[in-house]
Amino acid sequence: MSAAVTTAVAEATRPRLRLRDLRLGTVLAPLVVGVVFLGGWQLLVDGLGIDPYIVPAPSAIWDQVVAGWSNIVDGMQVTGRNALIGMLVGGVIGVLGAILASLSKVVDQMAVPIVSALSVVPIVALAPVLYTMFGAAVDTGRIVVAALAVSIPVYFNTLRGLRQVSTVHRELMSAYAATPTQVIRTVTLPTATPYVFTGLRIASSLAVISALIAEYFGGPVGGLGKAITSAAASSNYPLAWAYVTGSIVLGLAFYVVTLLVELWFARHTPPTP
Structure with missing residues (x-):
């Protein structure tokens, strides 16, 4: 089979996402919206005298975040470890x-x-059952919950990507007597890769939420x-929201890291000859 044809097919099907896609507006717009939202939130609470328990x-x-930052970071490490292991296992x-x-x-x-x-198993029903099976003192149940939540979107997106290979590409590879391994390396995997990463980006936040x-x-x-x-049980609602803030930061970190891995992969993966 001609190496030039193989390279052309691989180039046509490789991921197209690049670092230049992350323009200033992509980052600036969410920041502006966030600042406006927080400012409006502060004005409403002060102007209407809303109680902290609401x-x-x-x-x-923010005062609680600053005061308890070390405890928040410790909690992020525990939850993040369970979410990361669950994401890796569920992704595979x-x-x-x-x-x-x-x-x-x-x-x-x-x-x-x-x-x-x-896909429709509720976490609130599954977690107690897993704690009974594995024990609540270990993280196995939490990891299983995260892995289950991750595996579903990754499965569906990967399967869809594997089925998106163009008939023209398949026929072209068949005409040049390509082996099944060559077809997988040059056509199937490059076509499915963007779908796999889409599933992983969706699953990255689900892993944190589930854990x-x-x-x-x-x-x-x-x-x-x-x-x-x-x-919340001790009525320290600002502190509870401070921990919620930590969970938001953790979920965003998982998403951003997954996106950066996708960008790196798209940039550094050359066409397979």
Whole structure:
């Protein structure tokens, strides 16, 4: 098979996302909206005299963030570790499951009801069951919850990407007697890669949310979820919102890191000859 043709096909199907796509407006617009939102929030709380148990003022939340930053960081590390492990495990399971489903129609048909059922399992019902199985003193249950939440979007997006290979590309590779390995390397994987990263970007925030919610139902005190419930139970609502702020920062960090990995991969992955 001609190396030039193989390179052309790979170039046509490789990811197109680049660092230059992140223009100033992409970053500046959310910052402006955030500043306006926080300013309006502060004015409403001060002007209407809203009680802290309903919603505290951003200034009060910020004071608690500054005062308890070390505790917030410790909670972010505990929750972030569970979310990261769950994201890695769930991502691998989702990608491998999608590959198997794309290669075998029988596996695909068998996986449909299973994945559909798993996608609607509520975390609030699953977490206590897992704590009974593995024990609340260990992080296994929280990691399983995060992995389950991650595997579903990664599976669906990867499977869709694997099925997006153009018929023209397949026929071209077949005409040049390409081996199955060459087809996978030069056509299938480059086409599916953007879909895989889309699933991972969606799952990155879900991993944090799932690990956080799972902490509400018991286990070590160090996580953000447990810290939020403890602060709210003691009527320290600004502190509870400070921990919520930490969880928002953690979720954004997961999303941004996943996006940067995608950008790096798109920039440094050359066409496969």
